[in-house]
Amino acid sequence: MLRRIEADVRPQIGAGQVAAYIPALSCVDPNRFGMAIADLDGKVYGVGDWRQPFSTQSITKVFALALALAQGGDDLWERVGREPSGNPFNSLVQLEYENGIPRNPFINAGALVVTDRLQTLTGDASSELLEFLRQESGNPDVTFDPEVAASESDHGDRNAALAHFMASYGNIANPIPALLDHYFWQCSIEMNCADLALATRFLARHGLRADGTRLLPRRLAKQINAVMLTCGTYDAAGEFAYRVGLPGKSGVGGGIVAVVPGVCTVCVWSPGLDPQGNSVAGIAALDRFTTLTGLSVF
Amino acid sequence: MLRRIEADVRPQIGAGQVAAYIPALSCVDPNRFGMAIADLDGKVYGVGDWRQPFSTQSITKVFALALALAQGGDDLWERVGREPSGNPFNSLVQLEYENGIPRNPFINAGALVVTDRLQTLTGDASSELLEFLRQESGNPDVTFDPEVAASESDHGDRNAALAHFMASYGNIANPIPALLDHYFWQCSIEMNCADLALATRFLARHGLRADGTRLLPRRLAKQINAVMLTCGTYDAAGEFAYRVGLPGKSGVGGGIVAVVPGVCTVCVWSPGLDPQGNSVAGIAALDRFTTLTGLSVF
Amino acid sequence: MLRRIEADVRPQIGAGQVAAYIPALSCVDPNRFGMAIADLDGKVYGVGDWRQPFSTQSITKVFALALALAQGGDDLWERVGREPSGNPFNSLVQLEYENGIPRNPFINAGALVVTDRLQTLTGDASSELLEFLRQESGNPDVTFDPEVAASESDHGDRNAALAHFMASYGNIANPIPALLDHYFWQCSIEMNCADLALATRFLARHGLRADGTRLLPRRLAKQINAVMLTCGTYDAAGEFAYRVGLPGKSGVGGGIVAVVPGVCTVCVWSPGLDPQGNSVAGIAALDRFTTLTGLSVF
Amino acid sequence: MLRRIEADVRPQIGAGQVAAYIPALSCVDPNRFGMAIADLDGKVYGVGDWRQPFSTQSITKVFALALALAQGGDDLWERVGREPSGNPFNSLVQLEYENGIPRNPFINAGALVVTDRLQTLTGDASSELLEFLRQESGNPDVTFDPEVAASESDHGDRNAALAHFMASYGNIANPIPALLDHYFWQCSIEMNCADLALATRFLARHGLRADGTRLLPRRLAKQINAVMLTCGTYDAAGEFAYRVGLPGKSGVGGGIVAVVPGVCTVCVWSPGLDPQGNSVAGIAALDRFTTLTGLSVF
Secondary structure: OHHHHHHHHHHHOOOOEOOOOOHHHHOOOOOOOEEEEEEOOOOEEEEEOOOOOEEOHHHHHHHHHHHHHHHHHHHHHHOOOOOOOOOOOOOOHHHHHOOOOOOOOOOHHHHHHHHHHHHHHHOOHHHHHHHHHHHHHOOOOOEEOHHHHHHHHHOOHHHHHHHHHHHHOOOOOOOHHHHHHHHHHHHOEEEOHHHHHHHOHHHHOOOEOOOOOEOOOHHHHHHHHHHHHHHOOHHHHHHHHHHOOOOEEEOOOOEEEEEEOOOEEEEEEOOOEOOOOOEHHHHHHHHHHHHHHOOOOO | OHHHHHHHHHHHOOOOEOOOOOHHHHOOOOOOOEEEEEEOOOOEEEEEOOOOOEEOHHHHHHHHHHHHHHHHHHHHHHOOOOOOOOOOOOOOHHHHHOOOOOOOOOOHHHHHHHHHHHHHHHOOHHHHHHHHHHHHHOOOOOEEOHHHHHHHHHOOHHHHHHHHHHHHOOOOOOOHHHHHHHHHHHHOEEEOHHHHHHHOHHHHOOOEOOOOOEOOOHHHHHHHHHHHHHHOOHHHHHHHHHHOOOOEEEOOOOEEEEEEOOOEEEEEEOOOEOOOOOEHHHHHHHHHHHHHHOOOOO | OHHHHHHHHHHHOOOOEOOOOOHHHHOOOOOOOEEEEEEOOOOEEEEEOOOOOEEOHHHHHHHHHHHHHHHHHHHHHHOOOOOOOOOOOOOOHHHHHOOOOOOOOOOHHHHHHHHHHHHHHHOOHHHHHHHHHHHHHOOOOOEEOHHHHHHHHHOOHHHHHHHHHHHHOOOOOOOHHHHHHHHHHHHOEEEOHHHHHHHOHHHHOOOEOOOOOEOOOHHHHHHHHHHHHHHOOHHHHHHHHHHOOOOEEEOOOOEEEEEEOOOEEEEEEOOOEOOOOOEHHHHHHHHHHHHHHOOOOO | OHHHHHHHHHHHOOOOEOOOOOHHHHOOOOOOOEEEEEEOOOOEEEEEOOOOOEEOHHHHHHHHHHHHHHHHHHHHHHOOOOOOOOOOOOOOHHHHHOOOOOOOOOOHHHHHHHHHHHHHHHOOHHHHHHHHHHHHHOOOOOEEOHHHHHHHHHOOHHHHHHHHHHHHOOOOOOOHHHHHHHHHHHHOEEEOHHHHHHHOHHHHOOOEOOOOOEOOOHHHHHHHHHHHHHHOOHHHHHHHHHHOOOOEEEOOOOEEEEEEOOOEEEEEEOOOEOOOOOEHHHHHHHHHHHHHHOOOOO
16 A cells, blocks of 8 residues: 555655755755655565655654653643634734744644753654664664754844743743753754654553553543644644644654544655645655555545 | 532632623623533533523624535635634735635635625525524524624624625625625524534534435535634634534524534533633633533644 | 936936826836926926826825814824834734834824724715815815725725724724725825925914814924834835925825925825835925925934 | 923923833933923033933934944935835834835934944944034033943843844844944943033034034935924834924934024933833923024924
């Protein structure tokens, strides 16, 4: 089936624009395509460049959210909402009208609040996240890309603006330069499709980690899936629900993870992005996946 | 189970505010509560005031959308989006920034476009809708409430503004006074929980009507469910997905319908509304329903 | 001096775009240019097409405001503000954030409130206005252009939206279709530069009409000049103050009136508009006028 | 006349709220009132607390603008607009919609751009400004208040957000921490009414400094007056033009300077602010001043 999907979406591989907002991302080959499926027991099936590491970017926001909820519980929701944004993912407008409370944990402002919370809870947000991803993927080579982190930092004025703006409303607890560093490191983590499909499994397993211990209560795991469905693909969450019908989270590196609760996880990667910042071939592949399997939640 | 849910949510029945924007709605007893579940074969189970008709209001937007798609197909999506609004349900702001294309078919502006489309397709949008609801519910007494329709019309300046505003972008095809009449009639339809649960069944049956004929292709039925999940409860769709985890559509009359794809439909009614315009006890009851049954899509 | 100004601005005559939002305006020759100066005693000096009638459009908003204040006094300011808009002249966004109170009487929404007030005060707003303009200009041939009025009405959805939207906040007192008719008639009045310079004289004469009777107390005449300076040229009022430095009011027919308090009035006309809707050659001519004479208020 | 004005506005002295956004300002006695008039030759007349230093705050934005234009010319206008903002003085919304170009040099974002420009031109923006104010006022004791500067810095997250946000659009040239320091020092300068009236004289003298040398060409001096009239009093510039009718600039320390071109300058101080951030008694006093003298520009 993965080979059939790859064949079906071949015309769209290379379409769209590779992310160019930082130099470190702009030189990726737009013709790459990989896809991996992990079942509940950790067996992985892949096609194409599914073993090729890429920059996870915003996909790591899901794992940071899970860790912050696992360690700190529902208090987080007093500082960040759970509603779709209806605006581009780094908008200040809405933040101003809503007194420094970001709409959801997957827009940049909300992810900064999550990282700030995780930093308070753990003292080292980005290391905690990296360790989690290594354990869940079973791949000890998962690591930061210092070049990407530095490039993010060099072009980080908008995230700095978001952090200072929320701080002016009392919604940031840690010093902003350190917070931004953790945030940029978090965005720079490199993983491949297999790693990401495996690391996302706890959401298909209703909160159980790879080693069988419980990360999150069943309720919270379902709720993260709900937030992914309504908010996980920037300003195109409605379109993603409409076409794919699964909880998913995309990154401007071209990756997308999706969850079929109780069944499996999927990760697809192709660097060409649509105007909303989601992988063109990636969404097409997930669309084919749910069409062929009937595995949409709807 | 329905009796247990009713007992669990009893403290919240009467909480919130009865809709007061038109006089005809403001005199409803806030202590009413009814709930009904319809299985795929049309067997209905109910509790409380599940046989008491109430004003469906925005819930009918789902049926108007289904009819417009059934009769006219995907062309509709060139005139209305599928993204959550991130703004109150009758906002003009977003409409202005997006050149007269409403964000989704469930905000008022989008529903006006759907009604306009259905009017063009059928020549009599509100009668077409009424006939459909009578057939699907099996209740020939389903009808308009002329007092509510007149009251809507008397307080209809904001909807008139929306219609004229979209017309200025070329996104309204029919004469506005007639369009508004059809829209207000559509909002005024009275049904009870059993009627609504039955009428919604085609969405749990992947497009099949009560008589077994096909209203919509499987794909479109799933897609309507997706739009309900991301956009069905005004500016609280994220919260609804988070707490309830089902496609749902609410109305300011206090009713909510929800769909468990492939399993059943649910309708709950209680007139007290939260600040977002959704029934307080209704959401609590659906929250209990998915918690007790595990039937969330996540 | 007028001939020198005409020579200086000649390169800009024909620049910009003739207003195209209604067919009746789009066929005007873009190469027309006229300018007239009226002293306090009613002596008029002109150059170019200063005797050629053109569509006054928004310029009449000044006269409607003066009549509404003259007959009804300061109560008007409870329904419309006096602040620059910072937004395009027909924006609904700001109206929504400010509960149906338009920012100033010169944006379309504010002018609709003024016309609504004048209609309540006089029973026939547009005839009252026409009569006033005939008397002040001394030209009994000043009249409506029915073709322009009909064209405005045919393309009047946005103004209808504004009126209904304000009505939803209780800020419109008269029936909307009649109000819109008066508004469109008001916009359709044809005058030439001499007529307009003469008709504006009461603002340079601190409230005294052509016949020496008092239209407005000195205080109100000064205040209308203040509102013209801060709000009279759509979203370019700051630029107009910066370049010209006089109270002024423009119309999309290409006319601009300006007031030198205690000295004279000026009217210039040339149909090519800049992106803000102000006459390109008109602003250039007024810029030259204040530079040559030193008559800026600053 | 100054004594008469003081008597007339006595009921309003103490009205409004003293600025409380930084601790260093919140302890000022709300019952202070001072007013000074400086003629073109530098003779000063005063009443009340006209010799009492207060925190100039945003009033210094006028002088920073004049110095940046004097030394760098019109290039500044490519980086900052000249239009009233129509929004609160520290809004990010508008900045986002206009790609990092602030609407005018008197909102905080615009003043940051001006200070950034002055820093590039002089290498030490705040010292340059202080030296200018000492020379024009003839008072070598004019100085920074380090407690206010530190307090501004401690509560400077919103200004930091504005600076980073503009930097993300390429509209800030200097390192942001140093820029913010200069900006906060600039806001902390203490002066009395006599100092400020004298220092503002170059705007009444069409660009001539106290020592008779030319700071600005006549044109630029007039244009600064125009920007003050349309943008000088936060979101109440229209109201200020309407009531006072003079170019003016206010600060949240309770001071306001106003210019009567070719005649004199006025400075008034009283710490109680209206909701827009302007001195209540200060505006009332200027209103009386123009009413009694007829010196409004209109």
